[in-house]
Amino acid sequence: MHYMRFIPFLIVSISLALSAAGADYKIELLSPSGRSATEVLINKSGSVVFTLAPEEAKFPGEAFLWDGDTTTSLGSLGGELFVATGINDGGQIVGYGETTNRTLHSFLFTTGQLQDLGPIGPEGSVARAINDLGDIVGELPANGSATVFLRNADGAVDEIGPPHGYQTLAFGVNDLKTVVGTSRMTNVGSFVAFVSRNQQMTQLGPKEGGESIAIAINDNEQIVGIAPTSAGAGHAAYFVEGGLHIDLASSSFRSSALAINNSGTIVGSIEYENGMPHAALFSLTADPVLLQDLISPQSGWTALFNATGVNDLGQIVGTGKFGNQPGLRAFLMTPIPEPSSLALVLGTTLLAALRRRR
Secondary structure, three states: OEEOEEOOOOOOOEEOOOOOOOOOEEEEEOOOOOOOEEEEEEOOOOOEEEEEOOOOOOOOOEEEEEOOOOEEEOOOOEEEEEEEEEEOOOOOEEEEEEEOOOOEEEEEEEOOEEEEEEOOOOOOOEEEEEOOOOOEEEEEEEOOEEEEEEEOOOOOEEEEOOOOOOEEEEEEEOOOOOEEEEEEOOOOOOOEEEEEEOOEEEEOOOOOOOOOEEEEEOOOOOEEEEEEOOOOOEEEEEEEOOOEEEEOOOOOOEEEEEEEOOOOOEEEEEEOOOOOEEEEEEOOOOOOEEHHHHOOOOOOEEEEEEEEEEOOOOOEEEEEEEOOOOOOEEEEEEEOOOHHHHHHHHHHHHHHHHHHHO
């Protein structure tokens, strides 16, 4: 059993005071320089989990939980590969890691302890997401293909096979146990987005013209991800069941919707004219908004590349470039005024109004 440890180098949470007019968010720096951050995720309380890539290596290797005061390493399963992929509102974290014999095992980090969930399947497992009930979804690789598993909170495992397919990957699950992901029928076929309820899978995306991926689902059954355009490029998409979707970034060269909260706020990345990606907010009724335009020009962030999570308070996490420092850095953006401050302002205003009426 691995226990959490406090890392001696403090991954400083730089809460940048935004005095510049027009800033809609304050932004905090969560990860150290020299190692790129990936898989940045957030829950309703503002706890953030992120993975750091080892120096001079191509794979992620260490995951951390940031709770506003401290940064805690999640530990290891014995091998070099270790990736955190999901966090729920109860603070439970899931992911996958390599064991000493180089087999991939799913893990659950809860109440400060790392639990190896084992291979689950004959060739290992990859946990991708966890809902607030503690249900976990991911993949079971086998003979070059993969099927989806749903590990219930009680530990029972259900296997969800491809609709007619060869390889199926799961990326999201909500509190209704609705699973979303992507599947392909052959080893050379295109991936098609799917939704699964009660282990019954339905294709969401177009079956021809390019690959589609359902990446995230909220508790209102709203689904977002990536779907192809007529030209074949992948665009951020809001899926409407029946094989239809709404293009959230029709003017982009390439884009992706990576997360959606229960209010329907969608975040991801957008790329114009085959350039660098930009972290973005998407809407069903308006053009995308670049997150870089919502922070102070004096924040120190030179580029925000990807927005990978958003909670119900509107806090956004992702990766970007901080100053001239190397590597991708994890960020947390909080609306101004902060939700707690806004509640205090509204409460004070209401109290004053009530007193005036006496």
